[in-house]
Amino acid sequence: MTEYRIVEIFESLQGEGYNTGMPAIFIRFAGCNLNCRWCDTNFRRYTPFTLQQILLHIQRYKSKNIIITGGEPTFVKALPLLLEQLKIAGYYIAIETNGLAQVDEHIDYIAMSPKFCYQTRYQEIKQAKADEVRIVVEDHPELIDFCHYIEQHIKAKRYFVSPCEQNGSFNMLQTIELLGQLNQKRVDNKWLLSIQTHKLANIE
Numbered sequence: 001m002t003e004y005r006i007v008e009i010f011e012s013l014q015g016e017g018y019n020t021g022m023p024a025i026f027i028r029f030a031g032c033n034l035n036c037r038w039c040d041t042n043f044r045r046y047t048p049f050t051l052q053q054i055l056l057h058i059q060r061y062k063s064k065n066i067i068i069t070g071g072e073p074t075f076v077k078a079l080p081l082l083l084e085q086l087k088i089a090g091y092y093i094a095i096e097t098n099g100l101a102q103v104d105e106h107i108d109y110i111a112m113s114p115k116f117c118y119q120t121r122y123q124e125i126k127q128a129k130a131d132e133v134r135i136v137v138e139d140h141p142e143l144i145d146f147c148h149y150i151e152q153h154i155k156a157k158r159y160f161v162s163p164c165e166q167n168g169s170f171n172m173l174q175t176i177e178l179l180g181q182l183n184q185k186r187v188d189n190k191w192l193l194s195i196q197t198h199k200l201a202n203i204e
């Protein structure tokens with residue numbers, strides 16, 4: 001039987017991006033194709049779940065929204081099988097992805113977070129559309145060029161920059177400086193600010 005490697009399943013509020021505050025059940029999958037220096041998730045430890053166990057487990061929660069995250073959930077082999085069942089059960093499904101693999105058609109909302117530290121991997125775009133793009137602000141003079149590149153190659157409804165959290169503090173000044181620079185060139189659809197509010201609100 002198919003085994004899903006689950007780091008955790010919990011109910012909380014979407015902490016970041018356009019859907020900030022949306023109640024949701026988070027399903028966090030183990031494994032990632034990247035290894036970002038500032039990654040805030042231990043995606044290596046997991047508990048095996050069957051499809052039925054996941055479906056049973058999420059019934060205990062109130063929310064009908066699901067956020068599929070990780071790690072990097074687009075590399076989970078049997079993900080389409082699970083998504084199909086979640087759609088049949090009536091869930092609205094969002095995903096958090098780094099955008100290096102194609103996103104399944106069952107997903108209702110794509111939050112894509114391309115990683116500057118792996119920018120060469122984005123020379124080949126496999127998922128050219130998203131609902132939102134969120135770029136974590138790293139200390140590098142070429143970050144703004146990466147933001148422009150992503151804006152040109154990934155069609156999204158909105159674009160965010162997000163401060164990087166390390167040891168409990170956020171590089172907020174750097175983030176709003178970048179935001180100002182990005183919006184100097186942009187007159188129509190502005191770049192926006194996304195904050196990991198769950199970390200400030202002390203929720204999961």
Ligand SMILES: Nc1nc2[nH]cc(C(=O)O)c2c(=O)[nH]1
Nearest residue numbers: 012013014015069096198204
């Ligand atoms: N509250 C809350 N919102 C989130 N949005 C994306 C998260 C993630 O870890 O992918 C996350 C998370 O871990 N917690």
Ligand code: SF4
Nearest residue numbers: 032034035036039071
């Ligand atoms: S892509 Fe996301 S989960 Fe993977 S290492 Fe980077 S921050 Fe962590």
Ligand SMILES: [Mg+2]
Nearest residue numbers: 040041069204
């Ligand atoms: Mg998180």
